[in-house]
Amino acid sequence: MDYVRSDRGSSEPRLPLALKILIAGGFGAGKTTLVSALSEVRPLQTEEVLTGAGVGTDDLSGVETKSTTTVAMDFGRITINEDLQVYLFGTPGQDRFWFLWDELAFGALGAVVLADTRRLADCFPSIDYFEQRGVPFVVGVNCFDGSRRFGIEAVRQALDIDPDVPVVLCDARDRQSAKLVLISLVEHVARQRGEPVPVA
Amino acid sequence: MRAEPPGAQHEWLDAAAGPVVRPYTLTGGRVRPAVDGFDLVAFVLAGAGADPSGQSGLQPEHRRLVELARRPVAVADLAADLDLAVGVVRVLLGDLLTRGLVSVHEPPAAGIPDNDILKAVVSGLRAL
Numbered sequence: 001m002d003y004v005r006s007d008r009g010s011s012e013p014r015l016p017l018a019l020k021i022l023i024a025g026g027f028g029a030g031k032t033t034l035v036s037a038l039s040e041v042r043p044l045q046t047e048e049v050l051t052g053a054g055v056g057t058d059d060l061s062g063v064e065t066k067s068t069t070t071v072a073m074d075f076g077r078i079t080i081n082e083d084l085q086v087y088l089f090g091t092p093g094q095d096r097f098w099f100l101w102d103e104l105a106f107g108a109l110g111a112v113v114l115a116d117t118r119r120l121a122d123c124f125p126s127i128d129y130f131e132q133r134g135v136p137f138v139v140g141v142n143c144f145d146g147s148r149r150f151g152i153e154a155v156r157q158a159l160d161i162d163p164d165v166p167v168v169l170c171d172a173r174d175r176q177s178a179k180l181v182l183i184s185l186v187e188h189v190a191r192q193r194g195e196p197v198p199v200a
Numbered sequence: 201m202r203a204e205p206p207g208a209q210h211e212w213l214d215a216a217a218g219p220v221v222r223p224y225t226l227t228g229g230r231v232r233p234a235v236d237g238f239d240l241v242a243f244v245l246a247g248a249g250a251d252p253s254g255q256s257g258l259q260p261e262h263r264r265l266v267e268l269a270r271r272p273v274a275v276a277d278l279a280a281d282l283d284l285a286v287g288v289v290r291v292l293l294g295d296l297l298t299r300g301l302v303s304v305h306e307p308p309a310a311g312i313p314d315n316d317i318l319k320a321v322v323s324g325l326r327a328l
Contacts, residue, residue: 015272015305018241019313019321038328044280046240047223048287075240075276080324084317087241087276107239107307179328186321193312 016085021182022104024091024130025114026122030142030172031090032074034114037178038088039076047072048092048100071097073104086182091126101129110136110185114172117141117150120158127159136189138166140181164191223285226261231287233294240286243272243305244293250301262292269302 023031035043048071074090089104091097105111111130115123123139130137141155150158156167166184171177224231246269252258261282268281279289296302312318 013245013272015243015245017313017317018243018274018307019317020241020307044277046276046279047285075280077277078324078328080321084320084324085274086321086324087274089240089276104240107241109313175328179325183322183325186318186325189312190315190318 014083016083018085018087020087020089020104020108021185022089022091022101022108022111022135023114024111024123024126024137025142026116026119026126028119029114029116029122030144031114034112034140034142034170034172034178034181035074035076035088035090037173037175038078038182040079041077043074043076043090045072045074048103071100073100098129105130105133105135108135110138110189112181112185113137113139115139115141115155115159116144117155118144120155123159127161131162136185136192138168138181138185138188140168140170140172142172143169164188223288224291226259226284226288227291230291233290234298235294237304237306238275238290238293239306240276241274241307243274244269244278244302245272245305246270246302247300252296252301255299255301258295259292262296265289265292265296266301272305 023034025031032043071092073092076088078086078088080086086109091104092100111126113123113126113130127137127139129135139155139159139161141150141152143149152167152169156163156165159167161167166188168181168184170181244265246266250266252263252266261284264282265278268278273281275286275289275293278293279286282289284292293302293304297304
């Protein structure tokens with residue numbers, strides 16, 4: 001693998017640093033909506049391929065004849081400056097795609113778990129996943145029109161999460177609201193590493 | 201030639217799954233790149249004088265990847281631009297890497313970025 005770093009003094013193009021933030025939550029919790037609200041480009045889609053033979057085995061002989069399907073992952077991008085980009089990856093919703101999460105979570109800065117108070121239990125698997133992997137996360141309670149408003153403390157209690165984990169109300173359609181969720185995540189990450197909360 | 205349909209329906213193949221496809225036709229059936237790596241946010245950069253046109257055994261998709269990588273571009277963006285599955289793009293990038301046509305710059309493996317970077321992210325987000 002070629003790990004050559006760019007030489008900032010030469011004519012080589014500068015390589016930005018890209019940070020990954022995962023947007024998780026149950027089906028219909030507003031993951032794609034949040035990515036759309038924040039991304040500077042139309043949310044892009046990439047596909048990961050699932051093969052019946054390829055998972056957990058090195059024996060790939062004849063794999064091209066096996067049934068294969070793909071799962072779409074939405075992602076968006078926020079350019080912070082010319083050296084720094086934030087990539088938002090919406091996680092695949094179905095439980096059987098968990099193995100894709102390991103790749104997404106590798107090296108991720110953290111995650112936003114979107115919760116829909118009408119189906120709060122849908123976000124439990126995401127919370128379990130990030131807790132087990134030690135990935136910092138915040139819970140964004142997506143306030144849909146007509147959804148019952150719960151207090152933040154009621155949601156925190158129902159989710160049984162660590163008191164340090166921020167729970168914030170948001171409207172995933174609204175960029176200003178959505179960006180506050182990301183800011184609370186980055187501040188949470190900074191607190192976890194024991195640094196003072198960055199003041200912009 | 202098959203006399204009967206291939207086995208029981210796979211558990212993945214339901215309404216929520218995408219269509220059944222053969223995405224690895226493009227890679228000659230290879231599902232693993234020649235080298236590991238290629239994080240979704242790894243940046244790919246074509247070598248200064250990289251010219252894939254004279255190389256045999258490369259697909260048009262290989263050449264497009266080199267053209268797109270004239271400026272640093274993330275693996276996820278390449279997959280979206282080419283409308284190919286990430287796994288397929290990784291195999292193609294592995295081919296280009298072993299031929300020395302591109303370099304790949306993986307993100308820092310682990311650890312939280314330093315405070316200056318977090319600060320820059322927060323202020324960049326506030327400015328949105």
